[in-house]
Amino acid sequence: MNNTTLKRISQILEISISTVSRALKNHPDISDKTKLRVVELANAMDYEPNANAINLRTSNSRLFGLIVPGISNFFYDSFISSVEEESRKNNYALMVLQSGDDPLMELNNLKLCRQNRVSGLFASISTQTTNYDPFLKLKDMKTPVIFFDKVPDHNGFNKVCVADTASANMAAAALARKDKKKILAIFGDERLLMTRKRLEAFKETTAKRNPSATITYGFAINSQDAEGITSTYLAQKVDAVFCMSDEILTGAMRAIQKQHLRIPDDIGVIAISNGFIPRLFYPEITFVETSGHKLGKLAFSSMMACLAGSTFIQELTIESILVEGGSL
Amino acid sequence: MNNTTLKRISQILEISISTVSRALKNHPDISDKTKLRVVELANAMDYEPNANAINLRTSNSRLFGLIVPGISNFFYDSFISSVEEESRKNNYALMVLQSGDDPLMELNNLKLCRQNRVSGLFASISTQTTNYDPFLKLKDMKTPVIFFDKVPDHNGFNKVCVADTASANMAAAALARKDKKKILAIFGDERLLMTRKRLEAFKETTAKRNPSATITYGFAINSQDAEGITSTYLAQKVDAVFCMSDEILTGAMRAIQKQHLRIPDDIGVIAISNGFIPRLFYPEITFVETSGHKLGKLAFSSMMACLAGSTFIQELTIESILVEGGSL
DNA sequence: AATAATACCGCAAACGTTTGCGAAATTGTT
DNA sequence: AACAATTTCGCAAACGTTTGCGGTATTATT
Structure with missing residues (x-):
């Protein structure tokens, strides 16, 4: 472990700890001469301030928690990437936690965040989360909570979607x-x-803009599920398939390719997506873009606003754009 | 912020701080009666131990650092997911940092790890990292460093690949x-x-097992690059394309689909991959599996071995298996 | 030359824990 | 009844910082 502390430096230089501390922070009370001596010795001794001590003293951890069902996900990984980047730029570190879509694990993760006195929390809740008390507990501790993507159906929370x-x-x-x-x-x-x-x-707009259309609805828990559903209904000659997410799109695409259907001639495809998967195919899949990257930036700025004292609860959304591939 | 501390509890119960501390840890020195009183009040007051204070006192952060060029990557996200899961199970938290493949940022991240006194570091280095002193500095502080995936071409480090x-x-x-x-x-x-x-x-084995074959080599920095290379050489009637990574595979697949080539009839495809991308297509792409998940588990167990006192430097590899799709 | 202002620095408390050691109270032993 | 053993607890130091306040030197002002 790193042994050089302010105390050690102060002993060697025969000055007080506080002087060393102030010298390293370029405090005006300290003369240039001693500043120099201190800084030089600190460098020579590879001094690294102990973040734990600082956090304890200042009660500011400069650490954000981020809880997400899983990291391995086209949307979340870009979101996390974006939040991490912003955090780092603003001298915050990011503690990443996965819930595995399990409310119990979510609770554990929340506890970890509390114990680590995170400065703020980004959270995408699990499918089965119904109790928001632990989140409220954080808010009571003046720790901002920004929900993203999978947000509570409940007012009074900061959400970015x-x-x-x-x-x-x-x-x-x-x-x-x-x-x-x-x-x-x-x-x-x-x-x-x-x-x-x-x-x-989707239902409403189709009814309004496309009244003569008939929609077959499918609900898929995962990609495989989506593949099954697509396979089943593809038999009954559908014109187009709409996929609510990337996970569903991957399943649908497997079914479509397996049946050797030509896109867009035999069947049209459109999805709501981050954009990565759609561009893997040719023709590229037309999609409505929901950028994890953009959402991350938004979430971060919302967090910073909270930390700056904004007590205003806001629900923000990023607008999405249609990216035309050749799949419709 | 959470205000209830050992001191507060001790004052209310009119006992000493140390008794409260020991009671909460179920220390044998404390009577069942006081244990009960303490635990009940602690629960009622939503006591959460302050991790910073504990870390300071015990100089054990129970925090791992993880530095990676970027999170948004099919390999890394599953690796991180795996390491996070293991860490959590073992009561460690994970601080995730991206270098953006920039050696300078890598240095910053290393500093952050040092200042946070991480218990260990997982690192995949940037393409241009040449100076390993900061890593050695960590090792000198008895902080285990486990390199993974992109590892230094240098002995004396723990590596999992x-x-x-x-x-x-x-x-x-x-x-x-x-x-x-x-x-x-x-x-x-x-x-x-x-x-x-x-x-x-690849060169050697082909020369040995497939001497009459001619290989055209391409070097791609990114997916787009790979698409360009593939497009160019596809003209000269190649039998098969080998992709060293997922990123390259995505580029190659775009080029192949664009030219309406049938897999495997017109062209064969094989890749070294995590397995996700290959399964997106039909026929599925044949690939040699390199599981980020497995590598994560291995890295973690290596880390735990180091923490347990093993000073033995090891370079571990996970064996890979060929997963047959229909693309060859 | 006396006084006022300024530059420079140290003391000590505090942040919230853990833990070795010793002390008091209780119980057991002869 | 005297002593020993055991149970139960508190004291105080330590981890490494930050920071308000006060105290000397030094310099400036008249």
Whole structure:
């Protein structure tokens, strides 16, 4: 372990600890001469301030917690990447925790955050989270909590989300423009607010803009599930398939390729996506972009606003754009 | 912030701080009666031990640092996910840091790790890292450093890697078995030890097992690069393309799909991969699996061995297996 | 030359824990 | 009843910082 402390330096230089501390912080009370002596010795001795001591003394950990169901996910990894980058730029570190979509693990992670006195928390909740008390406990401790992506269906929280309603609308509208009439629309877990929002918007916009269309709804828990659903319904000659997420898109694409259907001639495809998966194929899949990167930046700025004292609860969304591939 | 401390509890109960501390740890010196009183009040007051104070006192942060060029990567995200999971199970937290493949940022991150007195470090180095002193500095502080994936070409470090040589051999052998004669082999950045190992092995095994084959070599910095290279050489009627990594595979696949080539009839494809991307296509791409998940487990166990006192420097590799898709 | 201002530095408390050691109270032993 | 053993607890130091306050030197002002 690193042994050089302020005390050690002070002993060698025969000055007080406080002088050493101030010298290293370039405090005006200290003369240039001693500053120099201190800084030089500190460098020579590889002095590294002990973050734990500083945190204890100042009660500011400069550490953010981030809880997410899983890291391995096209959306979350770019979100995390973005938040980490911003945090680092602002001299914060990031503690990443996975819940595995398990509410119990989520609780454990929250405890860890509390014990580490995180300066703030970014959280995407598990599918089955119903008790928000632990989050409220953090808020009571004046620790900002920014929910993202999978957010509680509940007011009084800071949330940053992709524009669920708007993006589902855009996708439905795109299908309407292309005059797709038999649509297979696959959604995720219905317990998620996100799913319900997208579902409702998609249904509504299709009814309005594409009244003669018939929609077959599918609900998939995972990619494999989506593949199964797609395979099943592909038999009944659908014009196009809408995928609510990347995970679903991957399943749908497997089914489509397996049946040797040509995109877009035999079937149209559109998804709500981060953009990575759609660009893996040719023609590229048309998608409504929901950028994890952008969302991360937004979440971070929201966090900074809270830390700066804003007590204003806001629910922010990033607008999404339609990125045309050749799949419709 | 959470205000309840041992001191507060001790004042209310009119006992000493040390008694409270010991009671909460179920220390035998404390009577059951007082233990009960303490535990109950602690719960009622939502007591959470202050990790910073504990770390300071015990000089054990129970925090691992993890430095990686970027999180958004098929390999790293599963690696990180795995390490995080293991860490959490063992009561460690994980601080994730990205270098952006920039040696300077890497230095900053290392400093952060030192200042936070991490209990250990997992590191995948940047392409241009040449100075290993900061890593050695950590080792001198008795902080274990486990390099993974992109490791220094240098002895005396703990490293865990995918079996570069073996997996390139396997891929070359698979191509030989299928009697592919005109091979396009695309590799990554030559400055990486990993690349050089894979290149050499691929070349050697092909020469031995498939002597009549001709290999065209390509070196791609990124996916787009790989797409360009593939497009260019596809014209000259190659039998199969070998991709050293997922990133390269995505580029190659774009080029192949764009030219409407049928896999495996028109062209064979094989890659070294985590397995996610290959399964997105149909037929699935045949690949030599290098599991980030497995590597994460290995890295973690290596870390635990070091923490347990093992001073033995080891270079571990996970064996890879060939996963047959239908692309060859 | 006396006084006022300024530059420079140290004392000591505090942040919230852990832990070795000793002390008091209780119980057991003869 | 005297002593020993055991149970139960508190004292105080330590971990490495930060910071308000006060105290000497030194310099400036008249």
